[in-house]
Amino acid sequence: MSERTGVALDLEALRSFMVVAQLGSFAAAAEHRHRTVSALSMQIKRLEERLDSRLLVRGSRGVTPSPAGELLLGEARELLRQHDGLVARLTGKGLSGRVRFGMPEGYAPHLVEQVLPDFVAAHPNVLLEAVTAPSGELANRLERGELSLAVALDRPHSLAGGTPLWQSAPVWAASREFVIDPIAPLPLALHPLHCPFRSLGIEALEEMGREWSAVFTSTSIxxxxxxxxxxxxxxxxxxxxxxxxxxxxxxxxxxxxxxxxEARLYFSRRVGAASWPAVEALAELLRQRLEGVGPWPARRSGAVYPR
Incomplete structure (x- = not known):
């Protein structure tokens, strides 16, 4: 009987590919992986040769996965998750490190209830630090290296990439008895700067020429x-x-x-290599729980909303 041969994937090359794809930068990924950019490029090149597919596309804003790369990214996450879980069970060594996670306050109660307790229970040796802030501020903290990853709406900031999670549904909200004065400036209750919904509302009002006034401002939703x-x-x-x-x-x-x-999952480019596996583990749990459905229980039950 002849021995069956086929394409064998290098797990370390897969890890390098995932980090490059998620950070959108060979330089940032090389720092995480404790390798030179040229060594990382060589790993990706060999991976592309083995799969006979181009996996990454260079653009003006960094590196993004090709269609084949997107397919590999999803499969590689599951493959490495199973591999790392098996090693942890056999060796008795689980994940460790520090994960600093940011999320918008409006979605925080649902994320805290549905995701974070399971992560902490599964990885007791990981130090999880969670904060809430408007999406623009979360983006600034990511860029300064104060957060490892964050769920944030895709504005008002200049972060590139990010993994899509769910579509938000911003609406104008008033009390049942509120009557709009068509002449007076529209009285608004708003978050301070860096809030995507504030930006959406003000841009829409100014485009139609409607005067407005921020009569109430608070950081608390x-x-x-x-x-x-x-x-x-x-x-x-x-x-x-x-x-x-x-x-x-x-x-x-x-x-x-x-x-x-759109709510997206963004990674910092300044996560220490020792903490990266734990950061990726939380990211994977967030993707599993939130992709396409969001954090709202009512969204799954077809609730009727007041008009």
């Missing part, structure tokens, strides 16, 4: 919601956050339609 419920102002909220005391305003109320926004 719950405080903004209370300002809406008592009729102090209107705001821009994710549709899933509307309460029975609120109604959704539409163009029929004289307000402009709002563009959508």
């Amino acid at each position: 719950h405080t903004l919601e209370k300002a809406v419920e008592v009729g102090l102002a209107i705001s821009i909220l994710d549709r899933q956050r509307l309460t029975p005391a609120m109604r959704m305003l539409t163009p029929e109320d004289g307000l402009p339609a709002l563009a959508g926004s």
Whole structure:
């Protein structure tokens, strides 16, 4: 009987490919992997030769996976997860390191409930530090190396790439009794700068020439919601956050339609190599739980929202 032969993939080359694809930079990936850029490039080149496919595409904003690379990226995550889990079970050595995770406050309760406890239970030796902030501020913290990874909406910041998770649904929200004065400036309850919904709302109002005034500003989403419920102002909220005391305003109320926004998973380029496996483990759990569906339980049950 002849021995069966085939293509054998180098696991370390797969790890290098994943880091390059996720960070969008050979230089940043080389720092994580404790290799030179040329050594990393050689690993990727050999991987491409074995698979007879181009895996990465260089562009003006960095490196992105090709269609074949996207396919390999998903399969490689699962392959390495199973490999690393097997090694951990056999050796008794689990993941360690430090993971600093950022998330927008409006989605934090759902992420904390649905994702973080399972991660902590599965990896007790990993130090997890979680913070909440507007998406623009999370992007700034990622770039400064203060966070390992973050879930953030895809604006108002200049971060490239990111893994798409779910589509947000921003709407104008008012109390049930709120009456819009068509002449007076529109009273708004807003987050400070760096909030994507603030940017969406103000851009839409200024495009239609509607005057507005920030009569209430807070960093707390719950405080903004209370300002809406008592009729102090209107705001821009994710549709899933509307309460029975609120109604959704539409163009029929004289307000402009709002563009959508996408929640994405972004990696820092300054994660220490020792912590990278733990960072990737949390990222994989977030992808498994949130891709395509988001964090809202109601989104899976077909709930009806107040208008």
